[in-house]
Amino acid sequence: MKTISLSLVALATLSMSTVLNADTLSQALSNGKVSGDVSVTYESRNQDKEIGTYYKDTQYSVGSIGLNYKTADFNNFGANIGVRAYKNLFEDDSDKLTGTGYGDASERFYETGNNKTVDLESAYISYDLDTLHIKAGRQFISTEWINKTQDAVSVNASLNDTDIEFIWTNRHGRVSSRDYRPMTEVNKGNGGLYKLGLTQNFNDSTFAKAYVLTAPSLKDIYGGKLDYKNNIDGIDFGAMAHYAATNEDVNGVENSNIMEFTTFATISGIKATMGYVQVDEDAAFNHIAGETIIPFEEGDQMYLKDARTTYLMISKDIADISLTALYGITKYGKYEKSEFNLWAGYELSKNLDLNLGYAMTNEDKKDLTMTDLQQLNVTIAYKF
Numbered sequence: 001m002k003t004i005s006l007s008l009v010a011l012a013t014l015s016m017s018t019v020l021n022a023d024t025l026s027q028a029l030s031n032g033k034v035s036g037d038v039s040v041t042y043e044s045r046n047q048d049k050e051i052g053t054y055y056k057d058t059q060y061s062v063g064s065i066g067l068n069y070k071t072a073d074f075n076n077f078g079a080n081i082g083v084r085a086y087k088n089l090f091e092d093d094s095d096k097l098t099g100t101g102y103g104d105a106s107e108r109f110y111e112t113g114n115n116k117t118v119d120l121e122s123a124y125i126s127y128d129l130d131t132l133h134i135k136a137g138r139q140f141i142s143t144e145w146i147n148k149t150q151d152a153v154s155v156n157a158s159l160n161d162t163d164i165e166f167i168w169t170n171r172h173g174r175v176s177s178r179d180y181r182p183m184t185e186v187n188k189g190n191g192g193l194y195k196l197g198l199t200q201n202f203n204d205s206t207f208a209k210a211y212v213l214t215a216p217s218l219k220d221i222y223g224g225k226l227d228y229k230n231n232i233d234g235i236d237f238g239a240m241a242h243y244a245a246t247n248e249d250v251n252g253v254e255n256s257n258i259m260e261f262t263t264f265a266t267i268s269g270i271k272a273t274m275g276y277v278q279v280d281e282d283a284a285f286n287h288i289a290g291e292t293i294i295p296f297e298e299g300d301q302m303y304l305k306d307a308r309t310t311y312l313m314i315s316k317d318i319a320d321i322s323l324t325a326l327y328g329i330t331k332y333g334k335y336e337k338s339e340f341n342l343w344a345g346y347e348l349s350k351n352l353d354l355n356l357g358y359a360m361t362n363e364d365k366k367d368l369t370m371t372d373l374q375q376l377n378v379t380i381a382y383k384f
Helices: 006-020 022-030
Strands: 033-047 058-070 077-091 118-128 132-143 146-159 162-175 180-185 193-201 206-215 219-232 235-248 257-267 270-279 307-318 321-332 335-349 352-362 373-383
Touching: 058 118, 118 162, 118 180, 132 162
Parallel strands: none
Antiparallel strands: 033 058, 033 373, 058 077, 077 118, 118 132, 132 146, 146 162, 162 180, 162 193, 193 206, 206 219, 219 235, 235 257, 257 270, 270 307, 307 321, 321 335, 335 352, 352 373
């Protein structure tokens, strides 16, 4: 039986509620808020050699329009629907085969142009109390091993000093002004992916989190975090330790683990963050529906077996410009690569934002599967 998307279920539920309770919902609907944006993104990539169908020199621009409607709350219930339409504006090579389609833009926008021009960015029903928040449908989620656009049910609750997180997702992808990747099933045919997380807040500075994810017949992921933050004499500082391990259910796939450590300090508006990530020396760490560890634009080798990554990130706001620079080195097996990233954001006006990203990788020449590259992306968005 074909899987029915949660986003479509959310839309059907909203439609039925409107019909059955038009008198009681009319005020919530009429007081809803419409918002949106008109965005144009540009990206170019230059590399020393072409090594596959995906990594190729590219140059393109894609425009998109996003429209979003959010109802006012009614008895703590609400609904949200957002759509985004895409249009290729420019491609240096519109016939290039990239592995995810034809044309330069298909490296980041897998189904644009004649194949895919409109998709749901969000479509969910919500229920909100002071200590309980529930969403069912298409939504953006960012948590350990579940990230970006998800067709999911998410529950976040607080009990005294304990926070509870429950998520079930069955499809994930990316629907944004800078990236479009069509929704694909998570753990296809086996019930999707479940996550339960418990966070204990010991005080204002220290908390610990334990979590488990299970994808039936595929794998389990167990993890824990310890986080500390403080401020002394105007200096913010802190540290975080994170460990996760997989229990693989597929024959021939080895269990793996990953460790992540970060520390930061903010002095006079300058924030410095140092990080270290290490993967099991015997097996790569394979995630399921996204990740939130890689800080780089690329960072392709960070999850390979025996990969060890060290990085330094510096952030500073200067007038209306936010700047972040990142440099890191990844050692994997007998190879070593480095990557430099620079991000800049500028508010041109109240409703007009400009964001720029630059990436440069220096790959190990002995690793014939990789190539040095430079990548530039620029996105301008008018929000209303």
